[in-house]
Amino acid sequence: MGNSLRAAALLAVVVLSVLVSLLITSVQQFGATLSTNGTLSDGEQQELASLRRALIYQLNQRRREMIPLLLDDDDGDDDKGGRSSQLDPDSGLDYNLWNEVTLDFGKAHPDRMGCDSLVDMQAVEVLGSGYTKLVVRANLAGGQPVALKLVNEQGIDMSKCLEDFKDPRACRELVSYKLQKEMILMERLRHPNVIKLKGHCAGVQGGGGVEGGRAAVILEQGNPLQMIQLLQSPWEDRFRVCLDLVRLLHFLSRSPLGSVALLDFQPRQFVTVSGQLKLTDLDDASAEETACQTDADCTLQFPHRNFTLSCSARGVCEGLNEKRNIYNAYRFFFTYLLPHQAPPSLTHLVDHIMNTTGELREDINQTLEAFEHILLLYKSGLYLDNLPPSIIRDYTVMRGMGTTGNVEYRCWPSYSLQGCVLSVHSAREAAYICNSHSQCSSFTLTGQKTWTGRLLASFRSSFGHLVADGMSEVYVKKTKVPENP
Numbered sequence: 001m002g003n004s005l006r007a008a009a010l011l012a013v014v015v016l017s018v019l020v021s022l023l024i025t026s027v028q029q030f031g032a033t034l035s036t037n038g039t040l041s042d043g044e045q046q047e048l049a050s051l052r053r054a055l056i057y058q059l060n061q062r063r064r065e066m067i068p069l070l071l072d073d074d075d076g077d078d079d080k081g082g083r084s085s086q087l088d089p090d091s092g093l094d095y096n097l098w099n100e101v102t103l104d105f106g107k108a109h110p111d112r113m114g115c116d117s118l119v120d121m122q123a124v125e126v127l128g129s130g131y132t133k134l135v136v137r138a139n140l141a142g143g144q145p146v147a148l149k150l151v152n153e154q155g156i157d158m159s160k161c162l163e164d165f166k167d168p169r170a171c172r173e174l175v176s177y178k179l180q181k182e183m184i185l186m187e188r189l190r191h192p193n194v195i196k197l198k199g200h201c202a203g204v205q206g207g208g209g210v211e212g213g214r215a216a217v218i219l220e221q222g223n224p225l226q227m228i229q230l231l232q233s234p235w236e237d238r239f240r241v242c243l244d245l246v247r248l249l250h251f252l253s254r255s256p257l258g259s260v261a262l263l264d265f266q267p268r269q270f271v272t273v274s275g276q277l278k279l280t281d282l283d284d285a286s287a288e289e290t291a292c293q294t295d296a297d298c299t300l301q302f303p304h305r306n307f308t309l310s311c312s313a314r315g316v317c318e319g320l321n322e323k324r325n326i327y328n329a330y331r332f333f334f335t336y337l338l339p340h341q342a343p344p345s346l347t348h349l350v351d352h353i354m355n356t357t358g359e360l361r362e363d364i365n366q367t368l369e370a371f372e373h374i375l376l377l378y379k380s381g382l383y384l385d386n387l388p389p390s391i392i393r394d395y396t397v398m399r400g401m402g403t404t405g406n407v408e409y410r411c412w413p414s415y416s417l418q419g420c421v422l423s424v425h426s427a428r429e430a431a432y433i434c435n436s437h438s439q440c441s442s443f444t445l446t447g448q449k450t451w452t453g454r455l456l457a458s459f460r461s462s463f464g465h466l467v468a469d470g471m472s473e474v475y476v477k478k479t480k481v482p483e484n485p
Contacts (some may be wrong), residue, residue, distance in 0.1 A: 048104035113199030149217040185282040193248035222271025238337035244277035256285040265328035289316040330357040345383040381425035405464020430457040
């Protein structure tokens with residue numbers, strides 16, 4: 001079994017070649033499977049032949065959907081035409097030619113994981129399941145956490161296929177198309193805000209493999225996006241999620257595949273990895289352009305709003321995929337995460353983003369520019385220009401000191417559930433916040449920083465003693481400076 005696993009792992013070196021060969025051999029092998037059921041009556045043979053034709057048709061349809069994803073947009077027309085003829089499922093060429101397809105994103109990656117990496121892994125929990133896929137949190141033998149995507153054997157897609165074709169092996173291969181498509185998309189759409197593909201295991205038929213032949217996609221592990229938890233988070237963290245999303249949509253608008261729309265745009269399609277938002281479900285991503293004859297053919301329909309876009313001279317709806325993504329970002333993310341508790345000096349800029357995205361008045365370039373401008377102001381502290389420099393003079397600073405016996409008070413949103421811990425650009429901003437809180441008499445800067453490089457400040461009503469702490473600074477209102485015992 002070990003040798004079989006190592007052989008399967010070698011196939012993982014060139015991901016796309018494996019995917020293509022899987023699709024092709026499925027037509028050759030599964031058709032034969034349907035016909036190896038002993039002596040059958042004429043009626044049963046006709047039924048099996050009909051099932052075989054239907055199955056081959058379905059697999060060919062899957063292949064046709066794959067072909068545009070396998071072609072480079074920057075290929076010359078002559079080269080693209082030659083490659084297209086090689087990939088044509090009806091071309092009659094030897095299907096082994098598919099193994100020779102060499103695209104940039106299918107080249108060997110020395111750090112890619114294969115079946116060997118999954119030996120002695122420990123499944124921790126099921127993260128989610130749907131019509132087609134099952135997602136499992138797992139720890140590899142060395143302790144590295146990963147997420148595995150597999151075909152959901154109990155899913156609706158598998159059940160329907162078994163009902164239609166009555167061939168478990170064929171159905172597993174047919175349903176695994178979405179996994180294969182995702183692998184290609186993860187290669188073509190590599191970006192910091194797309195989940196990282198670590199490898200895959202095609203399984204070993206008749207051996208150990210991954211559950212005796214089940215294909216598995218190996219991904220970096222993320223935490224499912226929890227909107228309720230995000231709503232209770234500081235504005236800075238909520239802004240980060242929205243900024244990451246806009247950066248992703250900007251990339252998708254001009255990706256190697258063209259403008260890509262996320263057709264199933266929901267928070268559940270995303271995870272966070274070390275606080276960074278990442279798209280983890282790509283099987284419903286589409287780079288197809290909507291054909292049109294008039295502007296009336298270019299209507300974007302949402303539950304409470306419709307938008308009509310322009311039909312271009314090329315006969316496609318201009319910017320439809322991009323606009324669809326922007327409005328979905330507005331209604332599923334911006335509306336809930338962006339405006340609430342935004343810094344007062346930045347509110348007008350946030351309102352501008354809400355208005356322009358909610359009305360689709362600006363494109364993704366302008367939207368990203370607006371977000372990056374807010375980030376610049378927020379990180380640099382330029383939005384604090386109106387704060388009087390003298391505000392910090394009302395405080396006595398004790399450097400290299402911390403406090404004990406603190407009497408905390410709560411504020412919202414805070415980085416601590418037990419007290420009031422907020423992000424500040426400087427001691428001057430912290431003094432401004434302390435002055436605005438009636439309970440506040442002092443605050444401490446510990447040197448801890450957020451993802452933007454801003455400082456974390458801890459505000460309190462009072463404290464018992466000052467203690468030595470080389471990393472901290474304590475600021476106390478001058479009218480309330482305690483004696484150091």
